[in-house]
Amino acid sequence: MSVRQTPLTCHGHTRPVVHLAFSAITESGYFVMSACKDGKPMLRQGDTGDWIGTFEGHKGAVWGVALNRDGTKAATGAADFSAKIWDAMSGTEIHSFQHNHIVKSVCFNSNGTQLATGSNEKLIRIFDLERPDADALKMAGHESNLRHCAFFGDKCVVSCSDDKTLRLWDINSAQAVRKLEFPCVVEDIQVCYATRILTLTYGNIVAFWDLDTMTLIKEFKVPTQVHSASLKPDQSIFVCGGEDFKIYKYDYNSGVELDAFKGHFGPVHCVRFSPDAELYASGSEDGTLRLWQTNVGKNYGLWKCVQGTVAENGKGSDLSDLN
Structure with a gap:
């Protein structure tokens, strides 16, 4: 008999959760951060979902x-036309970078010395975090709003971008060196440094591209409009979610659907594997962040505890058997 998936449900947001990001594994474990339309991004312990803090300062x-x-x-x-850098330990704002339109995407480089932003100005900016007051490098070419940059x-x-293209940019020349066109908007991208694979979603397709050659490796159809997907680093499975509220798990090699988990009460906007790949997180229109076990039933993280509420004030996590 199969074991039911029991996600950890992280409450606290009051509007849709639209993006999330994990840290690497640190001496204190790893962390997950969620972006929300309520303007109050939250930081949590990654393996338990326990609330650590909320970053206060954005006005949109x-x-x-x-x-x-x-x-x-x-x-x-x-949406307040800014990108901000924060001290994640104290919640203090370190620097704010003003833009001329809504900032949709932010990304650190590998050593954390640069920040890339993508905005509705149709621009990508690269900021030197060691010289935050210096002018940003600007890369122009997209013909519509940026969705994501990495x-x-x-x-x-x-x-x-909303212009239905994916572009690869050389920072030294500030020019696009590759441009790929798609039949509809690419809604999500994820770069895996270990495998050098780019995961992307558009329409009802999850596709995997070789970043060194910018060639298609494989792609699969999903039974819904899919908004986000994440590939497990060992390339055994991938997970995705979209308009039908479900989280899907697929075999990467064969494309066979392994599971389809119910749980969210709205479209799934984002999904990502944790750095140890023991779980994956999803954010939804329903205002929650949920953590799902990769190997259901394994003694790991908060799943070591007795089922039930584990935090107070609506900002912690609870184990909800929603499958």
Whole structure:
């Protein structure tokens, strides 16, 4: 008999959760950060979902979040035309970068010395965090609003936009070196440094591309409009979610659907594997962040505890058997 999936439900947001990001594994474990239209991004312990803190300061919906590798700094991009850098330990704002339109995406480079932002100005900006008052490098070429941008190494950035293209940028020349066109908007991208694979979603397709050659490796159809997907680093499975409220798990090699978990009460906007791949997180229109076990039933994180509420004030996590 199969074991039921019992997600951890992280409450506290009051509007849709639209993006999330994990840190790497640190001496204190790892962390997960959520972006929400309520304008109050939250930081949590990654394996339990326990609330650590809320970053207060934006005056509009927060669309994108990022954590540096050791979880000491956080970045946010928001509808108040700003991207902010935060001390993730204290919640203090370190610097605010003003833009001329909504900032949809933020991303640190591998050593946390640069920040890339993508905005509705159709621009990608690269900020030097060691010289935050210096002018940003600007990369122009997209013909519509940016959706996401991500570093690939420290010399390249990959981006997707409402113009139905994906572009690879060389930071030294500030020029796009590759442009890929799609039949509809690419809604999500994720760079995996270990495998050098780019995961992307558009329409009802989850696709995997070789970032070194920018060639398609494989793609699969999903039974819904899919908003986000994440590939397990060992390339055994991938997970995705979209309009039908479900979280899907697929075999990466065969494309066979392994599971379809119910739980959210609204479309799934974002899904990502944790750095140890023991769980994956999802954020939804329903205002919750949920953590799901990769290997259901394994003694790990908060799943070691007795089922029930484990935090107070609506900001912690609870074990909800919603499958």
